[in-house]
Amino acid sequence: MANRVNTKHEAWARIIKALAHPSRLFIIEELQKGERCAGDLTEMIGADASTVSKHLSVLKNAGLVADEKRANSIYYTLRCPCILDFIGCVEEVLSANAKEHANILKCCKK
Amino acid sequence: MANRVNTKHEAWARIIKALAHPSRLFIIEELQKGERCAGDLTEMIGADASTVSKHLSVLKNAGLVADEKRANSIYYTLRCPCILDFIGCVEEVLSANAKEHANILKCCKK
């Protein structure tokens, strides 16, 4: 009886891992507004271009974004807009955490 | 002009990182069905008890699960059921990836 953790969970984890970084979440959020090229994102993030490029390739390998070369820039777009819903859920967790934290403080004050 | 990646994105990333592991996703999926104690999960996962315990504490620190001690077992429950929706979105990405992959194969065959 063991190892009910399987390929499905590994596939999920691969996608989720690709999302698990502040800069990459910023990119996702920005792409929600429309396509952006690597240079735009690099400037907004304020890190080395190579670093941002690697973040973009992580997102691309996970299938979260698509890229298209036009002129001498590469434009990135979101492939599955549903990712925002997911962020909504994360916000829900965060606000639940904040509420609980506030309760603990209130309780200690008494 | 830089560093529009901020605390919000870091907070998101912390939660998402907690989800980004096959065993932890298995735990989330299992808890969806109802509470489970650490021992049950350990047996199902088939890893060392200390390993599973650490996964549970990662989930707990992120505020994703809650624990309750009863008798000499510790029972874990999901704190925000919306996490499942999020997994729905991950599945959507995976099926989009599969479809694209199939198209590439089809195209090469011609």
Add this chain to the structure above:
DNA sequence: TGGCTACTTGGCTATTTAGCCAAATATGTC
């Protein structure tokens, strides 16, 4: 108290990841 079961913590190693710099590649212009 002593011993049992259930779980967590500490300590260690191996692996993965993030970030920078420097170098390579690709496109567009003169």
Add this chain to the structure above:
DNA sequence: GACATATTTGGCTAAATAGCCAAGTAGCCA
């Protein structure tokens, strides 16, 4: 072709993470 711009790739180091084993803690029962 030479050169500029935009982006990626390779190489390296520092930091984070996963996993095991061994030791510690906590509740229960005799």
